[in-house]
Amino acid sequence: MDHCTAGLDWASEAHAICIVDPQGAIGESFTVAHDAAGLAALVRRLGHYPGLRLAIERPDGLLVDTLVDAGIAVVPIHPNKVKAARERYTSSGAKSDGGDAYVLADFLRTDGHRFRELQPLSEATRALRALVRSRDDLVKARVALTNQLAAQLAVFWPGAAELFFRLDSAIALAFLTRYPIPEAAAHLGERRLGAFLKRNAYSGRKPVGELLAKLEAAVAGRVGAVESEARGECVKALVRTLGVLLPQISELEGAIAVALDEHPDGPLIKSFPRAGEVNAAQLLGEIGDVRERFPSDDVLAMEAGVVPVTKRSGKMKSVGFRWACNKRLRRALTTWAANSRRASPWAQDIYERAVDRGADHPHAVRILARAWLRVLWRCWQDRVPYDSARHLGAARIAA
Secondary structure (H helix, E strand, O other): OOOOEEEEEOOOOEEEEEEEOOOOOEEEEEEEEOOHHHHHHHHHHHOOOOOOEEEEOOOOOHHHHHHHHOOOEEEEOOHHHHHHHHOOOOOOOOOOHHHHHHHHHHHHHHHHHHOOOOOOOOHHHHHHHHHHHHHHHHHHHHHHHHHHHHHHHHHHOHHHHHOOOOOOOHHHHHHHHHOOOHHHHOOOOHHHHHHHHHHOOOOOOOOHHHHHHHHHHOOOOOOOHHHHHHHHHHHHHHHHHHHHHHHHHHHHHHHHHHHHHHOOOHHHHHOOOOOOOHHHHHHHHHHOOOHHHOOOHHHHHHHHOOOOEEEEEOOEEEEEOOOOOOHHHHHHHHHHHHHHOOOOHHHHHHHHHHHHOOOOHHHHHHHHHHHHHHHHHHHHHHOOOOOHHHHHHHHHHHO
């Protein structure tokens, strides 16, 4: 029996919905506000159509969770596919929210067999994903603030930026809090610097004399007293912000470690070489726990963006970088693959052979990530932790 299909064009304040019958005629077209009353009305109206499938361009979010929890079959369709399908309905390039909702609904009606319905993730996976993504966003903010701090110091006090290994370390921030401008450190000697380092539990290996010589040998900034004072205020503001941000990142990482241990698939992902805790949580948070979502390792590799896009036409063939993918998953996967070389001779061999063939470092890491995905996908599907002896034995047989 044929059923109606619907399309939903998502927006931050209101959503456009279009429902079409099995012949493609519009049954309803309306908008709802993105609030409690609007979402409740949306669920109620969609419930009047038994067997309805709804197309949307995003696979997650409060709206999607609300629809899935209400038992509505949600089908995520990538925006690139919708963009290509739009040309079926207009040649002028015209675009509107209601028009996009109709395109989604009718595209699902004609090509629905090509797309899978969204399977809800477990609460444990959603919680882990929320923690990981929030931590990643804070790390991105930390990097931006550290770069701003380095840019300020480069203008009027380069030596302070180069004194310690990391500018966002606790000792570097403590130093800049005490000495935000060069004038504040004008009378800094070995005794004072040694006392400062001791008070702040400096764990670096460089002796006090070497640090002081490094500070004195740096290029002096060419700014006047007024500008130096102003830039010092900027430095203090950035240091205070980083001082608040860094403990929050640490707290989230502690929560991530707990959530990963409590997740049923946590020990499985952590069993891989150099997966760590944060990186393993990033992988699990993006891959999820719905095995049906990735029926083969090829599908997972495309989602992760570690396989190229090949285009063929007649005698022409081109191979290009895959831009349309889960970029968070690609970042987590390639980070793990690069680190795994230090603990897995098998991984190091694959990387070196890729480099010998002419691949640069990022390309070689993606090749290694693709090889690791075959192993990870198999373990994930079978729900068994990684066993290096079994893996290498199978690799030798295959060779």
